[in-house]
Amino acid sequence: MQIKDNSTQRSSAQNTLNDEYICPTCGKSRKREAVICGVKYSFHVMCECEKKEQELAKKEQKDFDKMRKIEKLKSLSLLGERYKAATFSNSKTGINPNFDIAFNRCKKYCEVYEETVKNGCGIYLFGDKGVGKTHLTACMANFLLSKCVPALFTNLFEISKAVKSTFNRESSQTEQILIQKFSNIDVLFFDDLGTEIFTKTSGETWLQGLLFDFINI
Numbered sequence: 001m002q003i004k005d006n007s008t009q010r011s012s013a014q015n016t017l018n019d020e021y022i023c024p025t026c027g028k029s030r031k032r033e034a035v036i037c038g039v040k041y042s043f044h045v046m047c048e049c050e051k052k053e054q055e056l057a058k059k060e061q062k063d064f065d066k067m068r069k070i071e072k073l074k075s076l077s078l079l080g081e082r083y084k085a086a087t088f089s090n091s092k093t094g095i096n097p098n099f100d101i102a103f104n105r106c107k108k109y110c111e112v113y114e115e116t117v118k119n120g121c122g123i124y125l126f127g128d129k130g131v132g133k134t135h136l137t138a139c140m141a142n143f144l145l146s147k148c149v150p151a152l153f154t155n156l157f158e159i160s161k162a163v164k165s166t167f168n169r170e171s172s173q174t175e176q177i178l179i180q181k182f183s184n185i186d187v188l189f190f191d192d193l194g195t196e197i198f199t200k201t202s203g204e205t206w207l208q209g210l211l212f213d214f215i216n217i
Contacts, residue, residue, distance in 0.1 A: 025049040069148050079153050083138035091139060099132050106136045110143040117149075117186055137189050144187055151187040 021031035021044065028047045033040060046054070079086075088107050093100050102125060109116055109123050116123075123140075125133045141153040166174055 023047045023049050066148055070145055079138055079141065083134065083153075084142070086135055086138040087142055088139050091135065096131070098127070102127075102132075102136060106140050107143075110140050113144060113147075113149060113187070134191055137191060141187075141189050149187060150185050151189065152185045153189045153191065155191040 021029050023030055026047055026049050028049075030045055030047050030050065031042055032045050033042050035041070088103070088110075091103065093103055106123065106125070109121075115121075125136060127133055138153060141151050144151040163179075166177075
């Protein structure tokens with residue numbers, strides 16, 4: 001009769017199991033034991049290395065989700081190739097004093113956007129053509145988008161075109177639904193606001209009501 005000694009196998013298996021609880025970085029055991037109602041339990045606990053790895057993974061996922069949200073928000077804005085990279089940091093100042101004043105006020109508005117948006121405060125840029133109004137507006141939009149603030153850079157022509165598309169019977173959305181989508185935007189930037197011409201004979205007087213609706217959201 002042969003008797004097999006399994007003690008060596010059990011010892012080897014136990015060592016393998018214990019190795020699984022040893023952190024390969026710091027060498028500390030990640031195994032804890034407790035006796036509950038007379039029964040001995042073993043459970044896993046994280047060492048500092050594993051905690052850091054988990055925090056890093058969460059940060060990377062958070063950054064990834066943030067970038068996806070920013071890109072999605074940017075895709076909705078009509079910034080175009082010319083202005084999609086416009087920022088306060090790459091803007092040239094010190095040339096025109098009036099531009100510098102507007103630049104500082106626009107930047108400050110964005111830096112305290114939580115208060116400005118909460119209090120319903122807006123900002124209006126005016127001046128001659130070519131002085132940098134659109135550039136500053138794009139800087140503001142890009143700043144807020146980088147902070148994942150729902151912001152939209154557009155103009156009344158594009159909005160009216162979108163609304164008109166809902167008049168088609170085959171359209172999947174109504175004018176009210178479209179306006180509701182815009183109401184979910186925290187900050188709405190209108191480019192060249194005030195340059196539109198409204199006449200009683202143009203058939204476009206409804207744009208006046210539409211403009212009021214958007215500003216009054």
